[in-house]
Amino acid sequence: MRAIQPSAWTSARSQGAMKPDSVLFHAPTSAFQAPGGGENQLVQTGKQLEDLGVTVRLFSPWIDRLEEARLLHLFGMSREGLELARVAQARGIRVVLSPICWYEPRAIAFLAPNRTREVFDLAKLVVKRVAPRWPSWRRALLNLADVILPNSVAEAGQLIRLFAIEPGRFRVVPNGVQxxxxxxxxxxxxxxxxxxxxxxxxxxxxxxxxxxxxxxxxxxxxxxxxxxxxxxxxxxxxxxxxxxxxxxxxxxxxxxxxxxxxxxxxxxxxxxxxxxxxxxxxxxxxxxxxxxxxxxxxxxxxxxxxxxxxxxxxxxxxxxxxxxxxxxxxxxxxxxxxxxxxxxxxxxxxxxxxxxxxxxxxxxx
Structure with a gap:
């Protein structure tokens, strides 16, 4: 794990009043408790955007109001993100989603804690493949996003196939390195x-x-x-x-x-x-x-x-x-x-x- 230092960039962008025209970044509440690649993607993207003159802020549910933001950028797919995206849509705020998502059948089978969970999780994947329009919270989130930023063409293709999302709403933005x-x-x-x-x-x-x-x-x-x-x-x-x-x-x-x-x-x-x-x-x-x-x-x-x-x-x-x-x-x-x-x-x-x-x-x- 390449730990993200919480006292550095992140804390400085989650305090005080929100500046006008801010881009709000959101990740699941538990994200930085065990930081990895997704958290690094959020931090490094934010730092470099600021160098380009973009105002970036980490969303605080206690003090921030979505209607005051320029747009909302979600990192990772979560139910928290879904609820926030629904509020943003209702208030006319555009939503960008970096899904950071991959479905690998071999991993599902190997990582399942027991045989029952393995069968259940693989069955869900089969349903996605044969009936991609089947309702799910992930499909709802993908459909709420104005633009989806997968890390690869392969990730975009998988999400299009599994959730029947319109291909024109994807813009591939790769992961990076310093x-x-x-x-x-x-x-x-x-x-x-x-x-x-x-x-x-x-x-x-x-x-x-x-x-x-x-x-x-x-x-x-x-x-x-x-x-x-x-x-x-x-x-x-x-x-x-x-x-x-x-x-x-x-x-x-x-x-x-x-x-x-x-x-x-x-x-x-x-x-x-x-x-x-x-x-x-x-x-x-x-x-x-x-x-x-x-x-x-x-x-x-x-x-x-x-x-x-x-x-x-x-x-x-x-x-x-x-x-x-x-x-x-x-x-x-x-x-x-x-x-x-x-x-x-x-x-x-x-x-x-x-x-x-x-x-x-x-x-x-």
Whole structure:
């Protein structure tokens, strides 16, 4: 988990009276209790929009009134967001939605807590596929949004198929990365931990990220592994199992604030970055690692091909031997020489903000 420092940008934009013409950002109430890629997307988009002169504020239900805003931008799909979007529509305020959503049948089956829940969740997905107009709160939210900003063409296509949404209401805005990762140096990390040439994982320690199988695969390959992250609430037992599997061969480091220079230095010091999750859209840590010069191994599930093409190695999360082979291949071959420049020329947060601002201007002047 790349923690978002709550006392920095976020708190400064949720206090005091709302400025005129503000864009209101909203995420589910619990979002920053276990921050990850979605929260990072919100924060980095907001920072870069302000650099473009856009006034951004984190919505406070206690003091903010939607009718005083320029527009409402929802990050993630939630029932809270649905109710807020209904109020915004009633008061004539435009709604932008970044859904941050992916449906992966293999993940649904693997992550279900029991067989009954697995069958139920897969059945719901089948209903969406055969009857996309079937009423649901997610379809209602998608239909309330004036513009939908998926992170990829693949995500847009999936939402169109599963919820029968008009394709013209989508504008693809990719996820991004900070340009500062380009200039990262390994010196700080190596001086702190004395570790050289290792496989790196950065993110939540949870089943969807497939950390246990990653630990086992790297152990099979006989390579050193560094894990930076913490478990979200409810995943403590899983994290403990990961630590047992890694024994003494894994260096465990608690989640670092995203702007901590030690994080960027870890990317620069690593030989391979591995993210064999059950799906990614596309995995912000993988973008950061790629920009810092790492070879990358990543899941094929989600929209990863759309971002990385043939410049990385892919490994299915349900095939530990494939994970191990991909890591060893990347370890020996090194990073694709095209990878860092590809990411840096297409996926910077400044470009993401520019595209987002253009959407705002189109719908709200």
């Amino acid at each position: 340009s500062t990762f380009t200039h990262a140096s390994p010196t700080l990390f190596r001086s702190e931990y004395g570790t050289r040439d290792f496989v790196l994982y950065v993110g939540r320690i949870e089943p969807r990220k497939n950390v246990l199988r990653l630990v086992e695969a790297v152990s099979t390959a006989g390579l050193p592994l560094v894990v930076i992250g913490s478990p979200p609430p409810g995943c403590e037992a899983y994290a403990a199992a990961c630590r047992r599997a890694g024994d003494q061969d894994v260096l465990w480091i608690d989640a670092l604030y995203h702007d901590n220079p030690l994080l960027a230095s870890a990317y620069a010091a690593a030989r391979v970055f591995a993210l064999p999750s059950w799906f990614e859209t596309p995995g912000l840590a993988a973008l950061e690692a790629a920009l810092a010069g790492c070879a990358v191994v990543i899941t094929p599930f989600g929209c990863t091909h759309e971002y990385f093409g043939e410049r990385v190695e892919y490994a299915r999360p349900d095939r530990p031997r494939q994970i191990a082979r991909a890591i060893v291949k990347s370890w020996e071959a090194g990073p694709d020489p095209r990878l860092a420049s590809h990411v840096g020329s297409r996926f910077l947060w400044s470009d993401v903000a520019q595209r987002t601002a253009e959407v705002y201007d189109q719908i709200a002047g």
